[in-house]
Amino acid sequence: MAGQSRNENLPNLKKSISELTPHVSNMNAWAIGVDLGAQSMRGAWVNTKGQLHDPIKWETKVDEGKEKVLNRMVALVEELMKNPPEGVNPEKDALGVGFAIPGILHLKKGLVVQSPHFPDWKRFSVHEKLRKKLKLPVFVDNDANTGAIGEKVFGICKPYDHFVYCTLGTGIGGATFLNGDIYHGSIGMAGEIGHITVDPQGLPEATGNRGSVELYASGSGLMRVIEELREKYSEARVDNPEDLYELYKRGNKYENFAEVEKIFNDMGEALGVMLANVVNTLDPQAICFSGGLTMAWKAFSRKMIQITMERSYVARHNKLRILCTNLARNSNFIESGVVGGASLVFIDALRQSQEEVVSAKAVKKPPTLKAVSNE
């Protein structure tokens, strides 16, 4: 979303994320990534190897209202600026800040259109507001797009030019990475796969749809089923999806295991119908899952993969890979949003210098590369 000047007489010089990715680790630079969640906001300095320096996690406090949340995001960045990695001059060396924002963004206008867990973020011009308050270049995308870019640049999707990214959290989000780039759609809303219908006669929803996959396979969907389980077995100590997975891991040692297994099978089945629809539409090389619920991967993925393969001959023909993120595996700190936010910055920096090199060649001037820090 950064402004770009371009010589209109030149052919399309824009390199794809796939083309730029191999060059990220050759840069010697730092960026700041910030991941905004409903419960917490996280931020860190990230280098071009995908390593984090000094991660911070603050409470989001949604109920204080959007302006205060925005000010906390700014304060978090300023806090990071006060404590840069060794040898880094935060004002001069940081390439920029990339924000992963939950909800539906109208990218062309830089607006959050709506965000399920931020009820007052309606047509909220987050990009402009952040840009005015911060001295660094600011990049914004929704958390799914940002996560997908992080997965491409530093994670398990490095080999792929065509994949669909799916976050299993409180809700279900998605991103479409096609032909080596995020495909944003006509106004930036592509990838809303959590709203794919998997049961047309299912429960009604606030969005006007019925029976979307989010009702059966997201954190909030599981909470509804957990309530039902608790009503049935008052002795069951299940407060959240994590507890449910703990019961699952006990296997037949837990007397009502069959019911817990069915919950995860239903989750897998709903995700399988969703994936088959997506794969029949897009023929991607891979699907990549991330988000909190991937902790229960072993409980739902087998059914999900089985249903996807049964319902999509495209998946059978294109040898679809169904993958779980490998970012955040060695850390309690959930990295993918932060790493993804920083990836927005790195990719843009490479793209800008690439364009400057080619433009400079075309007009016979020496290239003026962006200065990047030396550790």
Next chain:
Amino acid sequence: MAGQSRNENLPNLKKSISELTPHVSNMNAWAIGVDLGAQSMRGAWVNTKGQLHDPIKWETKVDEGKEKVLNRMVALVEELMKNPPEGVNPEKDALGVGFAIPGILHLKKGLVVQSPHFPDWKRFSVHEKLRKKLKLPVFVDNDANTGAIGEKVFGICKPYDHFVYCTLGTGIGGATFLNGDIYHGSIGMAGEIGHITVDPQGLPEATGNRGSVELYASGSGLMRVIEELREKYSEARVDNPEDLYELYKRGNKYENFAEVEKIFNDMGEALGVMLANVVNTLDPQAICFSGGLTMAWKAFSRKMIQITMERSYVARHNKLRILCTNLARNSNFIESGVVGGASLVFIDALRQSQEEVVSAKAVKKPPTLKAVSNE
């Protein structure tokens, strides 16, 4: 699919179909388009205004086997070559032949993987075989992709860079036109939206899926419902979807109108669920329908549009246009496949000359443009 040489040191010079489309009508050239259908194959000379010269329609005769069908396709092209438009030297002036082929194509390998109405077309190397038998440059794509390109270059989708194209025929096919180009997917199978599940508990299918939209909204799906109607009302003279639509047009004058109306409403509802899924995934500017069943547009489209809008807030936000083809409107000859086949050729010719111009500039040689005929 034509071979292309490219200077690897140059940036990406490939212009999109959207970028090339405005230049098609400036060329003074002819191509041959051929549309292969289950019942008939159609072919014609097409000029860069999208006008047809001397259309031919032959029976396909699928049951004679793939080699004979292929030979008939070659013979049809040879027949057209014998009768060129006035002033056109067929050997020198035809830019090429573009074929619209039904079924699932593995574009990278130039194979028909499978084709529902051509049971012996399994891993059939149609592109290579046609190329060997014809003296003109040969272009092949599936009928949905070809139709979408025809709709972009000459039809109702001219203003759009992001749209989904859907053919309602014996089966349901689709194509995804994203960022100004056909998005083919990882192996050329993107756009198989006819297999999107709209009733997970629905009827089983040969592909392994259950309850896909094709069961409820395609010609073969309607034939199943028509059988049921005939069993119930032995006096009903309904042999095909056309007859069903004739009954619909009689309105309340037909005593069982409510049942006929319900059939088209069910069709619209199934298509609406499919569209909502596609629109939530891709956020396109428009959806364009073509194919034989669009003759009943007035009977099913209102319900379809209502359901799409109810089930997809993306459709409500991006002001989605749901359109019916305007090719073939003034003709009994179904043009979209033939015009689309020729469009493959025109776009490739423009792309090649574009690349030659830019390459030539880069290496300081004068451009060598392809010769095109003068009428």
